[in-house]
Amino acid sequence: MRDQSGIPTALSIAEERLKKVYPLVVLALFGVALIVLYRQFHTLDLQAVSAAIVATGTSQMAWAIGLTAAGYITLIGYDRLALAYIGRSIPLPTVAAASFVGYAVGNTVGLSALSGGAIRYRIYSRYGLDAADIAKIALYCALAFSSGEMLSALFVTAAEPGAATMLLPLSPGVLRGLAIAALVAMLAGAFFLSIGGLSFSIGHFHFRMPEWPLLASQIVLSLADLSLASAVLYALLPPEAGISWIAFLGLFVVAVAAGVLSHVPGGAGVFEAVMAAGLAGSVPHASLAAALLLYRLVYYVLPFFCAVLLLGGMEWRRAHRPSPAIRSGLSTLTRAADIPVAAIPYVLSATAFIVGAFLTVTSLFPFRGLASSAFLETAPVEALELTAIAGGSLGMALVVLSLALGKRVREALYVTVALLVAGAVVEMVRTQSWTVAAAMLVAALACIVSRDRFDRHSRLSVDVLTPQWLMLIAGVACAGFFVLFFAHKDAAYSQELWWQFARDGHASRALRAGTVAAAVALSGILFYALRPAIGRIEAATVDDPRVAGIIAANDNADACIAFSGAKQILIGPDGRSLAMIGRHGRSLIALDDPVADDG
Structure with missing residues (x-):
């Protein structure tokens, strides 16, 4: 809520703070x-x-x-x-x-x-x-x-x-x-x-x-x-x-x-x-x-x-x-049913998040009761380690990418398809569960079929470092900690657990898989957080006499919108033109054409 001059009110400031705490x-x-x-x-x-x-x-x-x-x-x-x-x-x-x-x-x-x-x-x-x-x-x-x-x-x-x-x-x-x-x-x-x-x-x-x-x-x-x-x-x-x-x-x-x-x-x-x-x-x-x-x-x-x-x-x-x-x-x-294609990115984004959370959490479970008995008994210990770490890292990568997918970023779609296919392979090797693997492949196929709906060619980090997005990642991390402590509550913690590689070393394997998944999440957060800062612009105020002069010399009544204070005002190099702009994420969007002195 703003007053007539466009200045945020105390209520709007409280709402913004509440959104951050929520x-x-x-x-x-x-x-x-x-x-x-x-x-x-x-x-x-x-x-x-x-x-x-x-x-x-x-x-x-x-x-x-x-x-x-x-x-x-x-x-x-x-x-x-x-x-x-x-x-x-x-x-x-x-x-x-x-x-x-x-x-x-x-x-x-x-x-x-x-x-x-x-x-x-x-x-x-x-x-x-x-x-x-x-x-x-x-x-x-x-x-x-x-x-x-x-x-x-x-x-x-x-x-x-x-x-x-x-x-x-x-x-x-x-x-x-x-x-x-x-x-x-x-x-x-x-x-x-x-x-x-x-x-x-x-x-x-x-x-x-x-x-x-x-x-x-x-x-x-x-x-x-x-x-x-x-x-x-x-x-x-x-x-x-x-x-x-x-x-x-x-x-x-x-x-x-x-x-x-x-x-x-x-x-x-x-x-x-x-x-x-x-x-x-x-x-x-x-x-x-x-x-x-x-x-x-x-x-x-x-x-x-x-x-x-x-x-x-x-x-x-x-x-x-x-x-x-x-x-x-x-x-x-x-x-x-006239289902608009605009809904597809939202659903596929949620699909990527759910599949990612599933892969991340299940990578922390003990292999007994989760992996197929044949794989657990015959596979090399290295294969057991690799599938656990791969499941956790692939899952967390899907969680990190899910919001960029919802913003229709084409590059996020391609990476998501690759991660879903890789996740299906890991599930087939580890659990021999055709149902779960088939569901992941169907999700990948849905992404491929809907590729025309992802029309934004942008960085994977487009507007995703938000409190809600961080909450989602933290929520998956909390669920992972819950599974880790619950599923391995009988294993006494010691530093040696980190270096034990054995067929029945379920707790050690879960610790390493969880650490790699956390590293993937942290790397994604740091990648987004360390982007170049958004440049500041030197904007004029509505009290600047040049603004009133340019608008008075222009016949377009819409130019008076500048006096509302709702937009930032950029003065041209010659001082005889201005543009009204608003910031959306990392973009500056102009309102109509620039206003120039007609004289």
């Missing part, structure tokens, strides 16, 4: 969540978790995948209701594609630069929606989800108040009565305000309560959304879990709210910490850890990977222009 707060919350998880699972053996994952039944996985599909179909309703709220109509296939891709990316990554909101903007703006309309859609979806969380919490407390007694020092009967009263008051108040047509303003945006049919649909939709999402994790719990679904739903709502409020990307760590603390006495630790890992895979990673395939398929269809016979065989979604 990543540190988020990183601290993520660190606290990892500490809670370590205390909950520090006695757990990784082999027990692997056994629990293998023991998860096929029917459980089928239910989880089916409920996930139903949940993402339900999420389409948020966009449909939001569009109805602002009085706009967009074809259903396009809304479905925007909702699915937006939520698949937003749920997994959770950052504004890579979020579903940015993707929705690029989809809906093609249908005439401006930034204000899309802001209203985003706010409507957020409020609808928040109201669903509150209603779900009240409903659970009314149905089974026993779980709430752990948080509030009240008897179950009192809690049930308060929950019912609050539930009735909330619903009655919402419908009363809806019928009365209440409106309010936030800044420059004007909002009104939705009409009661829309409000009723919103309430049902939000309850269904949370119920289906919680049912996915509940289906993955072992049959001997000693908790009812109603009580589980209440804990799930609290965990989701904690993840959202923490602003940690995807709620990673925070959600798991709350669920682990709440279910510690009801579910065996190994089964609980396995269920949480599978839930992340099914509800977050699987839809995200499907979104990558969808965008890659759309881009391939645009590039190859298949024959009418092939086009007629495509699904309605693929034919009608």
